[in-house]
Amino acid sequence: xxxxxxxxxxxxxxxxxxxxxxxxxxxxxxxxxxxxxxxxxxxxxxxxxxxxxxxxxxxxxxxxxxxxxxxxxxxxxxxxxxxxxxxxxxxxxxxxxxxxxxxxxxxxxxxxxxxxxxxxxxxxxxxxxxxxxxxxxxxxxxxxxxxxx
Amino acid sequence: xxxxxxxxxxxxxxxxxxxxxxxxxxxxxxxxxxxxxxxxxxxxxxxxxxxxxxxxxxxxxxxxxxxxxxxxxxxxxxxxxxxxxxxxxxxxxxxxxxxxxxxxxxxxxxxxxxxxxxxxxxxxxxxxxxxxxxxxxxxxxxxxxxxxx
DNA sequence: ATCGGATTGTTCGTATACAAACAGATTTTG
DNA sequence: CAAAATCTGTTTGTATACGAACAATCCGAT
Numbered sequence: 210x211x212x213x214x215x216x217x218x219x220x221x222x223x224x225x226x227x228x229x230x231x232x233x234x235x236x237x238x239x240x241x242x243x244x245x246x247x248x249x250x251x252x253x254x255x256x257x258x259x260x261x262x263x264x265x266x267x268x269x270x271x272x273x274x275x276x277x278x279x280x281x282x283x284x285x286x287x288x289x290x291x292x293x294x295x296x297x298x299x300x301x302x303x304x305x306x307x308x309x310x311x312x313x314x315x316x317x318x319x320x321x322x323x324x325x326x327x328x329x330x331x332x333x334x335x336x337x338x339x340x341x342x343x344x345x346x347x348x349x350x351x352x353x354x355x356x357x358x
Numbered sequence: 359x360x361x362x363x364x365x366x367x368x369x370x371x372x373x374x375x376x377x378x379x380x381x382x383x384x385x386x387x388x389x390x391x392x393x394x395x396x397x398x399x400x401x402x403x404x405x406x407x408x409x410x411x412x413x414x415x416x417x418x419x420x421x422x423x424x425x426x427x428x429x430x431x432x433x434x435x436x437x438x439x440x441x442x443x444x445x446x447x448x449x450x451x452x453x454x455x456x457x458x459x460x461x462x463x464x465x466x467x468x469x470x471x472x473x474x475x476x477x478x479x480x481x482x483x484x485x486x487x488x489x490x491x492x493x494x495x496x497x498x499x500x501x502x503x504x505x506x507x
Numbered sequence: 508a509t510c511g512g513a514t515t516g517t518t519c520g521t522a523t524a525c526a527a528a529c530a531g532a533t534t535t536t537g
Numbered sequence: 538c539a540a541a542a543t544c545t546g547t548t549t550g551t552a553t554a555c556g557a558a559c560a561a562t563c564c565g566a567t
Contacts (some may be wrong), residue, residue: 290523
């Protein structure tokens with residue numbers, strides 16, 4: 210009576226790990242695709258910069274670090290984003306008179322205008338990113354995804 | 359007959375866009391969380407480096423660019439990853455004698471050892487990342503996520 | 508055989524992203 | 538009030554990530 214199931218070679222001990230099905234790898238690829246869609250529809254500004262600008266338009270003038278917290282960027286990251294947005298003339302910044310540590314940032318005229326001009330495209334970016342899923346699937350997916358944050 | 363739904367002020371025209379519910383923002387935050395879990399469980403190597411190393415162990419010796427394609431990294435990115443893996447002694451590389459353009463990369467002894475020693479932790483990373491979802495939800499989520507790549 | 512196109516890897520520039528160390532300002536505590 | 542703890546923003550270093558331009562090599566069509 211021979212064993213009908215051939216013994217797995219030693220090298221198969223790690224066959225259980227398939228990179229292409231790991232959540233981290235899939236998250237990275239989905240993010241890549243999303244960023245491609247974003248830069249295609251909104252070439253003027255990056256996804257991260259748009260996130261900061263939109264939060265700024267939503268919240269009004271905010272301190273730099275607070276804006277970073279609201280957009281999930283650490284202090285070092287938000288500084289770079291703010292610097293680049295200011296260089297583009299999309300935001301203004303000034304010291305908070307009540308707290309000499311803080312820097313108040315606010316959307317400039319040009320920043321508000323750009324935001325209002327691109328927010329519909331941003332909606333399209335989200336739609337196109339999710340377009341491989343049905344409406345019902347999109348709802349489920351977003352609900353699950355939001356639980357993984 | 360007064361209109362019972364009060365007219366939205368002009369500034370609300372963009373209220374439909376809430377950053378925190380956009381798929382791109384959620385993808386970024388989920389990726390952040392995943393990377394935090396990864397570096398907590400596998401401090402020796404980054405998520406990206408592990409991806410390259412695991413694909414290398416799966417495929418055997420491969421050209422640098424081909425490995426990049428297999429791990430969704432462009433030529434410039436995979437170069438940096440390969441350089442850092444080689445500096446750590448986890449891979450070796452040599453010119454392909456049959457094609458002077460190509461560079462063959464392969465996992466070193468240390469690289470294979472590290473991979474086999476950490477692959478179970480990598481499984482745990484995926485599990486922990488998905489742990490806010492039930493098993494059934496995880497299956498659905500991964501299926502949807504893989505469709506967005 | 509050679510020329511034109513494709514592929515491979517490199518380099519540069521820009522943009523996130525985060526850890527760690529830091530200085531200055533403010534707040535909390537004792 | 539004074540010391541300690543906290544918060545704010547900056548800087549440095551490292552690691553992805555990608556577009557664009559480039560040289561060397563290979564390959565296919567003529």
